[in-house]
Amino acid sequence: MSTPTTRPATLDDVARAAGVSRSTASRVIAGTGFASPAARDRVAAAADRLGYVPNQAARALVRGAGVRLVVAVSGADATVLDDPYVDRVVGAAAQVCAPHGVGVALEWLSLRAPAGLRRLGEDRSVCGVVLVNTTEPVLAAVPTGLRGRVASIGIGSAAVPSFDVDNAAGAGAVLRHLYDSGRRRIAMVTGPRWLSCAGRSVTAYRALMRAADLPVRLVAGDFSAARGGRAALEAVTRWPDTDAIFAASDATALGVISALRGRGIGVPGDVAVAGFDDIPYAAVSTPALTTATHPVRRIATAAATAVLDGRRVPPVTAFPSTLVARESA
Amino acid sequence: MSTPTTRPATLDDVARAAGVSRSTASRVIAGTGFASPAARDRVAAAADRLGYVPNQAARALVRGAGVRLVVAVSGADATVLDDPYVDRVVGAAAQVCAPHGVGVALEWLSLRAPAGLRRLGEDRSVCGVVLVNTTEPVLAAVPTGLRGRVASIGIGSAAVPSFDVDNAAGAGAVLRHLYDSGRRRIAMVTGPRWLSCAGRSVTAYRALMRAADLPVRLVAGDFSAARGGRAALEAVTRWPDTDAIFAASDATALGVISALRGRGIGVPGDVAVAGFDDIPYAAVSTPALTTATHPVRRIATAAATAVLDGRRVPPVTAFPSTLVARESA
DNA sequence: CGCACACCTGAGAGCGCTACCACCACAAGC
């Protein structure tokens, strides 16, 4: 028993079966140009009967379109690719791309980057690039060949539309909540220093603290739980009267809570803790985490859609972020 | 200022620049067949100088290879695609595929499935399929055209190699830990009933309970935190003397803890809770979650690699799972 | 009746690449 494996039908097969030319079949399948209702029906029926599926590779080749959308993540080393945040971006992008016959690839972009980006620009099978964790040097290195086919999640530039949550609004909502519940010695565990978009919530924190004539207490984090825990201990050691900690991410906040607990500090009794992201586990942590929403999926979907469309789309740098008040603050 | 946008170099450009024929250039770039060292050098230099990147679409077309790996997730509806677990699989797959010039697409497979799978088999631009959350009916519907290009994360079949964590070992390790710490009324919150691979840990639970002459107390969950919480309350209501709950996933366990706390039940004081997965947040939950590891990334990497290789690879249905004893049990 | 102007169709070129085959030069063997 060999494998006759009736090879998948091609457009020619469909055309032959429908009794029309390849051109007509193509027009019907692609939905471009004219075709009589009769021809349309016959082709559709034949395609259905033969289980015809267009070959995206061939289509892309002739249209010069590209079959891959690359999610390019900047970072010190390739381990950034294992991040749950990156996974979510890739998942959302893959979902957006699937109906277009486009696949998603995940690549690491060295922080200095230029070479990697240039290669992506030269690669005709790449239909677009979504930048994650971008920095200014990376943005500056975006080749002109990528114009209109690139979007950034985080900071952007004149040539690169960016999509991001309204960091200032989210941070503001959380900090106001902290203030309203009587907290006055509010420390912040930041995101990684080299990441500009993470700086936006820091800026908002600074501004609000100054406006309220409150002390600015910054400790450096990197969005991770482990680092967040260490940063929290650093904060309460340096400023023992700290009564609230605002973490730049929920993972950080969870690490903060865990570390404070280890030190015998009650949350929210002694120190209130709030995060930023509203990850699924925030609702079921102990205590349930107060945070601000960060619609990662929607942002990634918008970015991928923008890249796929190819048209110049307006960036959206302020996806709304709303306070989710729970127990931890 | 128009857009001269010197179009990306093609193999012809490289060949011309190197003073060889397209065939020779192709041989050097693809690394197949003969080529003199001199020619090799000249072509490599020219390719480098021109920033040449092979067009995967063209390559795939002529080789009949496919440019997309599809992660197909079964479930009641398309919302399963938003799951963090799926995101991790897609992220890992995208990382594996990137060097091969292959992109990852994410699709939902209705639980009855056949049509969707047949289409994937007919699609020449699909190089392979990774099944997630597979059920027997879906497995049975895998078309012969997909033979050797499909792998499953979870259950498998004669035609579909499967990759999964050693559910029995993980569950066993957790349950033994519970037993060793004196727990005897151990309830289990299961995964979704329709998912066979989730049944494996249930089977292990049943066997161990029977062997130790302990009562079997099962409540249905679906891996989610919310449902886990409800299931936990159901369990302690039906069996008030329950002193431990084994949840089929960490998300479930977190939901369980949260719900018990809401009911004033102490963890681990009154009821010990253990999960399965060892997600990043397990280490920083309160109390820190006792669980068994589930190397999702490694499993997904193996599955994607198997599909990409195309060769008949031995399935690995028992990725080791080890106990991570923390505070919750 | 003839001409314009729809609408529709098929032939054919070619996207960038690989793979097959024919070819060349040269060395070794009957």
Added chain:
DNA sequence: GCTTGTGGTGGTAGCGCTCTCAGGTGTGCG
């Protein structure tokens, strides 16, 4: 001398599709 390699090379046929362009076949109008 002729065959038989052997390592290197170029010509060229497509992979499956889209798209332009040159034709058709009708209808409406002067």
